[in-house]
Amino acid sequence: MKLKHFISLExxxxxxxxxxxxxxxxxxxxxxxxxxxxxxxxxxxxALYPILKETFPDQDPLVIVNSYLFxxxxxxxxxxxxxxxxxxxxxxxxxxxxxxxxxxxxxxxxKSSFSFFNFLPLxxxxxxxxxxxxxxxxxxxxxxxxxxxLIITLIINFFNFLIESFSSERELSYVPIIVFAGSLxxxxxxxxxxxxxxxxxxxxxVYSNPIMLIIPIVVLIVLYLINFKILKSKLYLxxxxxxxxxxxxxxxxxxxxxxxxxxxxxQLDLKLIWRNKRPRSSVFILVIGLLYxxxxxxxxxxxxxxxxxxxVGIFVTGIFLINFGQFIPAWDSGYYKMLMSQxxxxxxxxxxxxxxxxxxxxxMFILSIPYAYFGWEILLAHAAAAIYxxxxxxxxxxxxxxxxxxxxxxxxxxxxxxxxxGAVQWLIGIPIMLVPLAVFGASYYFFSFEIGCLTxxxxxxxxxxxxKKLMQIITxxxxxxxxxxxxxxxxxx
Amino acid sequence: xxxxANLTKSYGSKTVLKIEDLQIPKGxxxxxxxxxxxxxxxxxxxxxxxxxxxxxxxxxxEVLVNTSEDWKTYTSAFxxxxxxxxxxxxxxxxxxxxxxxxxxxxxxxxxxxxxxxxFHGEILNQKKYLRDLSKGNQKxxxxxxxxxxxxxxxxxxxxxxxxxxxxxIRLKNILKDLAQTKGVTVLVSSHDLLHVTDVCERIxxxxxxxxIKDLATSDATxxxxxxxxxxxxxxxxxxV
Numbered sequence: 001m002k003l004k005h006f007i008s009l010e011x012x013x014x015x016x017x018x019x020x021x022x023x024x025x026x027x028x029x030x031x032x033x034x035x036x037x038x039x040x041x042x043x044x045x046x047a048l049y050p051i052l053k054e055t056f057p058d059q060d061p062l063v064i065v066n067s068y069l070f071x072x073x074x075x076x077x078x079x080x081x082x083x084x085x086x087x088x089x090x091x092x093x094x095x096x097x098x099x100x101x102x103x104x105x106x107x108x109x110x111k112s113s114f115s116f117f118n119f120l121p122l123x124x125x126x127x128x129x130x131x132x133x134x135x136x137x138x139x140x141x142x143x144x145x146x147x148x149x150l151i152i153t154l155i156i157n158f159f160n161f162l163i164e165s166f167s168s169e170r171e172l173s174y175v176p177i178i179v180f181a182g183s184l185x186x187x188x189x190x191x192x193x194x195x196x197x198x199x200x201x202x203x204x205x206v207y208s209n210p211i212m213l214i215i216p217i218v219v220l221i222v223l224y225l226i227n228f229k230i231l232k233s234k235l236y237l238x239x240x241x242x243x244x245x246x247x248x249x250x251x252x253x254x255x256x257x258x259x260x261x262x263x264x265x266x267q268l269d270l271k272l273i274w275r276n277k278r279p280r281s282s283v284f285i286l287v288i289g290l291l292y293x294x295x296x297x298x299x300x301x302x303x304x305x306x307x308x309x310x311x312v313g314i315f316v317t318g319i320f321l322i323n324f325g326q327f328i329p330a331w332d333s334g335y336y337k338m339l340m341s342q343x344x345x346x347x348x349x350x351x352x353x354x355x356x357x358x359x360x361x362x363x364m365f366i367l368s369i370p371y372a373y374f375g376w377e378i379l380l381a382h383a384a385a386a387i388y389x390x391x392x393x394x395x396x397x398x399x400x401x402x403x404x405x406x407x408x409x410x411x412x413x414x415x416x417x418x419x420x421x422g423a424v425q426w427l428i429g430i431p432i433m434l435v436p437l438a439v440f441g442a443s444y445y446f447f448s449f450e451i452g453c454l455t456x457x458x459x460x461x462x463x464x465x466x467x468k469k470l471m472q473i474i475t476x477x478x479x480x481x482x483x484x485x486x487x488x489x490x491x492x493x
Numbered sequence: 494x495x496x497x498a499n500l501t502k503s504y505g506s507k508t509v510l511k512i513e514d515l516q517i518p519k520g521x522x523x524x525x526x527x528x529x530x531x532x533x534x535x536x537x538x539x540x541x542x543x544x545x546x547x548x549x550x551x552x553x554x555e556v557l558v559n560t561s562e563d564w565k566t567y568t569s570a571f572x573x574x575x576x577x578x579x580x581x582x583x584x585x586x587x588x589x590x591x592x593x594x595x596x597x598x599x600x601x602x603x604x605x606x607x608x609x610x611x612f613h614g615e616i617l618n619q620k621k622y623l624r625d626l627s628k629g630n631q632k633x634x635x636x637x638x639x640x641x642x643x644x645x646x647x648x649x650x651x652x653x654x655x656x657x658x659x660x661x662i663r664l665k666n667i668l669k670d671l672a673q674t675k676g677v678t679v680l681v682s683s684h685d686l687l688h689v690t691d692v693c694e695r696i697x698x699x700x701x702x703x704x705i706k707d708l709a710t711s712d713a714t715x716x717x718x719x720x721x722x723x724x725x726x727x728x729x730x731x732x733v
Binding site for chain 2: 264272
């Protein structure tokens, strides 16, 4: 009864949003991506047994799998943090209605267990289980083994819920998960506590003695109850209002005057970034982006694959561009009507965003110079990538913004609203990364590394030369979609 | 000053606004009233080019608002809270608007100093962001921001709603002063008949998107409007 109402509310919220109607293509892409993963997992599930049997003929494939489960679960936790969207529900209108608070919370928690991320493992685990049974493993034990994995997956689901609700209130929202996963990995790696054996023991225990399934079930219930308690305490208006009044940090941004006309908006953008949680996190991601090169460069296997340098270069110098740029002009969606009726020229507004992104590329390039320690080619590739980012990608992402129809509510602080990073956001980065990679890869393959860098730089310079013209095209596109954008931005999500 | 001709706005087959001819001269204080859905906000949105007219046009000082952007230099508006930038302090917001309208800090300071009693000590130097102010105080900030930069046309949608009685009275004085002594064309919509008749020299009543009354305000206007909106016009007419 109540459940039915909740579901119908969500259904309407989803399909009646302007965002849904405008981005069919994106939705289709997401479905394909999901299908891809389903198929890969199915394949993995079927093929894993024969492969292991062949590679390690003297070992039991099930034991091998069990010993790697820890890494599987750890990856699961990290992936979920970045890609799984937690259920969002606007609870305020429900608070005064005759609905028990408990019910709302149970619903939100229950809904999260129907996430795609919880079903994905099924596609690998069940075929693997079937293969085990075919190879004369005891059926009951295998079924309980599968159940154990599923329950642990659900444990991870609710654990992630806990992490997200914890970190969404913090400044550096990415830090807790990275520290957590990193330290687990390290503790395991240096054998302080062997989680690999621990997880493997638990799962094998369930396999040999089904009664042991109680352990993961108890953990699951405890986690559920903790989540329940936390969420329920957040279900009051004042608990979200408590943090309301922030002390104002006034800063004088006189240095932006150097940028002339664009200064007014640049000041506004800088305040936007510093004073709102969501855009602020795109600043912290810069740090992660900057360290990204450390994954590759110290590793000798990549030293001989210079095509990687361009990839890292585009990513490192363009990370702010991708993160901040893809939400232009949605950052300003809250007061878009005002901007449109104010005494401003669209061009000036867009120009300030462009300047900001260009600056960020420059700064990131300078900060990435120390990577030259790993080889001069890296510096060359980064420079080429930076020029390409400035010349081409800034324009591409601004142009893409004209198709932006999703409002970002900077002011919101409602409980249950994590506005986390969903998979959709990462998809938009693909053309921005893939095109330069293809260009570079092709010229590297047919000619040489230097020609590849040269091609990227020349393309970038062409973009710089035609900047005025490109901005004009972009501005026209924005003006053409002005009314649609105003309408979409004034719609509540 | 403002010239409306054959203006219509429809969504699908439903026409929400249909004004054949409406002239608003310079320096007039113009009041727009009507029940919910009468088309008041639609009209203001068309005037500010926030929605596209289905047919016809609005000319503001001979500028076609939906083709040129030149009207923006002398027009300002406060429609709702979405005109505010939540993460700025009121002062920063005033300076920001001031810069868009070519005013330096000193100009803006000089203007807002006139509104100290209107602000009632709750807006300036509060060390608070606009998003943390109450609805009423947000409205005060938005209205004053619309006065920055000597606009010739000021559009205010429901400026009296959410304000406390003292502020309502002060706002009325401000609006009267703008039209009478500074020659500013003020367009105001409201549900409060008393306020509109107090402030505006001309009142237009919209119903289902059409102009059904166009009155020059006199002593009898309030009575006439009350009768109209109570829905039994003929009955009272006969009684009088």
